[in-house]
Amino acid sequence: xxxxxxxxxxxxxxxxxxxxxxxxxxxxxxxxxxxxxxxxxxxxxxxxxxxxxxxxxxxxxxxxxxxxxxxxxxxxxxxxxxxxxxxxxxxxxxxxxxxxxxxxxxxxxxxxxxxxxxxxxxxxxxxxxxxxxxxxxxxxxxxxxxxxxxxxxxxxxxxxxxxxxxxxxxxxxxxxxxxxxxxxxxxxxxxxxxxxxxxxxxxxxxxxxxxxxxxxxxxxxxxxxxxxxxxxxxxxxxxxxxxxxxxxxxxxxxxxxxxxxxxxxxxxxxxxxxxxxxxxxxxxxxxxxxxxxxxxxxxxxxxxxxxxxxxxxxxxxxxxxxxxxxxxxx
Amino acid sequence: xxxxxxxxxxxxxxxxxxxxxxxxxxxxxxxxxxxxxxxxxxxxxxxxxxxxxxxxxxxxxxxxxxxxxxxxxxxxxxxxxxxxxxxxxxxxxxxxxxxxxxxxxxxxxxxxxxxxxxxxxxxxxxxxxxxxxxxxxxxxxxxxxxxxxxxxxxxxxxxxxxxxxxxxxxxxxxxxxxxxxxxxxxxxxxxxxxxxxxxxxxxxxxxxxxxxxxxxxxxxxxxxxxxxxxxxxxxxxxxxxxxxxxxxxxxxxxxxxxxxxxxxxxxxxxxxxxxxxxxxxxxxxxxxxxxxxxxxxxxxxxxxxxxxxxxxxxxxxxxxxxxxxxxxxx
Numbered sequence: 001x002x003x004x005x006x007x008x009x010x011x012x013x014x015x016x017x018x019x020x021x022x023x024x025x026x027x028x029x030x031x032x033x034x035x036x037x038x039x040x041x042x043x044x045x046x047x048x049x050x051x052x053x054x055x056x057x058x059x060x061x062x063x064x065x066x067x068x069x070x071x072x073x074x075x076x077x078x079x080x081x082x083x084x085x086x087x088x089x090x091x092x093x094x095x096x097x098x099x100x101x102x103x104x105x106x107x108x109x110x111x112x113x114x115x116x117x118x119x120x121x122x123x124x125x126x127x128x129x130x131x132x133x134x135x136x137x138x139x140x141x142x143x144x145x146x147x148x149x150x151x152x153x154x155x156x157x158x159x160x161x162x163x164x165x166x167x168x169x170x171x172x173x174x175x176x177x178x179x180x181x182x183x184x185x186x187x188x189x190x191x192x193x194x195x196x197x198x199x200x201x202x203x204x205x206x207x208x209x210x211x212x213x214x215x216x217x218x219x220x221x222x223x224x225x226x227x228x229x230x231x232x233x234x235x236x237x238x239x240x241x242x243x244x245x246x247x248x249x250x251x252x253x254x255x256x257x258x259x260x261x262x263x264x265x266x267x268x269x270x271x272x273x274x275x276x277x278x279x280x281x282x283x284x285x286x287x288x289x290x291x292x293x294x295x296x297x298x299x300x301x302x303x304x305x306x307x308x309x310x311x312x313x314x315x316x317x318x319x320x321x322x323x324x325x326x327x328x329x330x
Numbered sequence: 331x332x333x334x335x336x337x338x339x340x341x342x343x344x345x346x347x348x349x350x351x352x353x354x355x356x357x358x359x360x361x362x363x364x365x366x367x368x369x370x371x372x373x374x375x376x377x378x379x380x381x382x383x384x385x386x387x388x389x390x391x392x393x394x395x396x397x398x399x400x401x402x403x404x405x406x407x408x409x410x411x412x413x414x415x416x417x418x419x420x421x422x423x424x425x426x427x428x429x430x431x432x433x434x435x436x437x438x439x440x441x442x443x444x445x446x447x448x449x450x451x452x453x454x455x456x457x458x459x460x461x462x463x464x465x466x467x468x469x470x471x472x473x474x475x476x477x478x479x480x481x482x483x484x485x486x487x488x489x490x491x492x493x494x495x496x497x498x499x500x501x502x503x504x505x506x507x508x509x510x511x512x513x514x515x516x517x518x519x520x521x522x523x524x525x526x527x528x529x530x531x532x533x534x535x536x537x538x539x540x541x542x543x544x545x546x547x548x549x550x551x552x553x554x555x556x557x558x559x560x561x562x563x564x565x566x567x568x569x570x571x572x573x574x575x576x577x578x579x580x581x582x583x584x585x586x587x588x589x590x591x592x593x594x595x596x597x598x599x600x601x602x603x604x605x606x607x608x609x610x611x612x613x614x615x616x617x618x619x620x621x622x623x624x625x626x627x628x629x630x631x632x633x634x635x636x637x638x639x640x641x642x643x644x645x646x647x648x649x650x651x652x653x654x655x656x657x658x659x660x
Contacts (some may be wrong), residue, residue: 058594059594060594060595060596221589221590226585240589240590240592240593241593242593243589243590243593246590252587253587253590254584254585254587255556255584255585255586255587255588255589256585256586256589257582257583257584257585258585259551259570259573259585259586259589260551260570260573260576260583260601261601262570262599262600262601263570263571263572263573263601263602263603264388264389264390264601264603265390265601266390266600266601266602266603266606267600267601268598268599268600268601269592269598269599269600270592270596270597270598270599271590271591271592271593271594271595271596271597271598272593272596273593273594273596276596
């Protein structure tokens, strides 16, 4: 049997993760025991949330233990199964880690149908799509004609939020970094695109949201959140999905000065973690797949080849170098 | 007819309001026209919200115009009525302003029944009580056994929140300034009292909220909000009722560093303005009055005598010198 190559967490990163925070290792592949499956990973998802999992603080899941395989969502093919729910050749997804092979309890894996090319199952029809779907629809509750602002709008989650908000007949203002990403989000349907790297976000929000912001889907936190707070409409809803501007902070971050806008506008700010919606994933995937098949949803994937690229690919999420859902193809 | 004495807004305060920001004036009392009433004020309510009304910025009501009577909630007796809804001798409450007499449209006034001594109608059975009632019950949604933290817990709103939370069988941790206020909130039923002027609020929150904070009723904002954010329980609800620590700020305030705790804990932060609940005030007053009559609710009023005391009494709200609902008795 071939060996499994994997990246373990060697040290807790301070600031931006660097190659020495990880270690590549070889180990024998473990045969599945009763109730387990052996999966050969095809795609490993690189997500901003992984930065949080490396930090030893209270969060929604325990941190990765030093020396353990780095936690990551992945998609692969079942090689061997000792559980009736899976057969060899099935597609399986789960937190299989940054490695070539995973032997895991079958109950920790989800069987996927090949509804679309595999990278789409990791992006618009996978966790980022579901995050957009439940965050926007369940927490944001968009109504036709409302103004929706989306940060990291060219990203894996944001790009789906933009498109669902258009399906729901909202006015959509996307925020992204650079002219290419701004052109892309306009193609996705944004009524206006704000380049946060070029000029004053607050002034552009004033221009593009003359009636205020009804829903803000926040992936970035920090100064952009503060600027949007200053433009809230009455009874606005803010979905806190991420705060990528702050994940590598090495000192306490600056909170938003304009928080009192929540009171003035009777607005709500709610944090979300997509895992909470697991019982409703089938419903979400079905509706997303319907829109996808109908040509109403599209997505872009940024695919980096080879397990070895992991330590250099991961920081792209934080610099904005990736353009689309960042995936490692094994 | 005697003259009306009133305080107008002479200048927009910078920082703490000072006497020169107001001007005392005499003017003839205006006879009520059709649909109007003439009210002789008995009590004028001094509220932290008044600080916001003095500032020229977008808020939930327009700012007071320079030269106009200072806006304030007040309670008085109807002297003359040209509206069938009121008769001379009725008790009326409304935004009658910091003045001895008000002539206002009857539709802007609420007829009160003398259910309790007049100061109680301005405190536990008035706007502060209603703010506590709707904020805690509608937004906080307390469940038996949950941990509720209340800031400014000895204040007009906070003290009612503490007592309703106990009625709802919650564990209640109050935050107040100084040993007397802490003793008072323990009498009101707080399971623990934190003196924010003595020692580390964060450490005391850890000690007194071992299972985290399910509901935070926030009257103060600033550093205390930040400390509570760090202690949220899963699916916590934060009611943003006020941010008194920041109302006199002359520079952009520091936001909470720990905002990301909303995401980690899938928590919600919601701003409230009691005026939104006006259609349900009768329901609220009825339930509050029932608890009051049954001895389950008490309140303290800090009564300052005479209209002339207004400019020196108002700053007490921000220094914490008042102990109980601050009222001017005319």
